[in-house]
Amino acid sequence: MKLFIIFASAAFFFVLQAVYWIRASRRASAQAALLGRLGQDESLKRNDLLRQGQDESGAFAQRIVALQEEAGEEPNFGAFLGRVGIAFLIAFMLVLLITSNPLGAFLFGLIASGLPYLMLTNKKHRRVARCEEQLPEALEVMTISLRAGHSLEQTIRLTATELDAPIGDEFRRVADECGLGLPLEEALVNMSNRLKAARIVRSFVVSVLVLRQTGGNLVEVLDSIIDTMRMQSQYERKLQAMTAEGRSSSRILALLPPGFVVMTYLMSPDYMLNLFEYPMGRIILVVAALLYLGGIFWVHRLTSSKAR
Helix, strand or coil: CHHHHHHHHHHHHHHHHHHHHHHHHHHHHHHHHHHHHHCCCHHHHCCHHHHHHHHHHCHHHHHHHHHHHHCCCCCCHHHHHHHHHHHHHHHHHHHHHHHCCHHHHHHHHHHHCCHHHHHHHHHHHHHHHHHHHHHHHHHHHHHHHHHCCCCHHHHHHHHHHHCCCCHHHHHHHHHHHHHCCCCHHHHHHHHHHHCCCCHHHHHHHHHHHHHHHHCCCHHHHHHHHHHHHHHHHHHHHHHHHHCHHHHHHHHHHHHHHHHHHHHHHHHCHHHHHHHHHCHHHHHHHHHHHHHHHHHHHHHHHHHCCCCC
């Protein structure tokens, strides 16, 4: 009982700390992002939390902040760490209440601490896919505006008002950055960096930058990009339909081993702990984990609809 009270008190304390630092860092992140948009100094283009993350954990913090931007969230490494801590503590306390086993609760807490990263990655993929779906419509609006005689800056602002999120938010951010004094080329590069996984967005940005430097008919280039995107979209939809059954089967097969382990541990904890107590059990556990991860990777490569 004393051990449970200690763990519960520590969990409550760390949850309060995580909530406090998440709220405290949001204001600093917003102010630093505004200074970065102004483009006054190269050092201001990265916010304070990102520099702090680089000092603490180097490239990992950079990847997390970039992932947050691609997912449409505020770039805040401290907020991500707070979510990881909260997920760990919630899973730890729930398993500890059910099983009264600190070791098992700690292991489940470590597993749950990876959920914020998986959720952020999933949000990023959904947002990028939505941007790619909306981009042909955005380019059509741009071609109509350019044919009407509007400048490229006016066209981007008009496109931002005509389209919904998330692509509308991206064009609106480009227009806002240009209004704050940032050159259009840098604003477009920033949008491309926020949507690194969207190859179509990168192609659009590269085309605009090249034409801005060399001159040319931007309307014709946008029309060719629209035709290419439509053909690519048809191919991807057909490929998704052809691989749907295999992807569903792979997800079910990937969930069966962890589900079996969890159910076995809940019904007979001593049976599962033999894998950790005896040398042969640890060897079997390591080999099984490697085979499981290798199988997941191989099946994902076989059923993935992305071009390799």
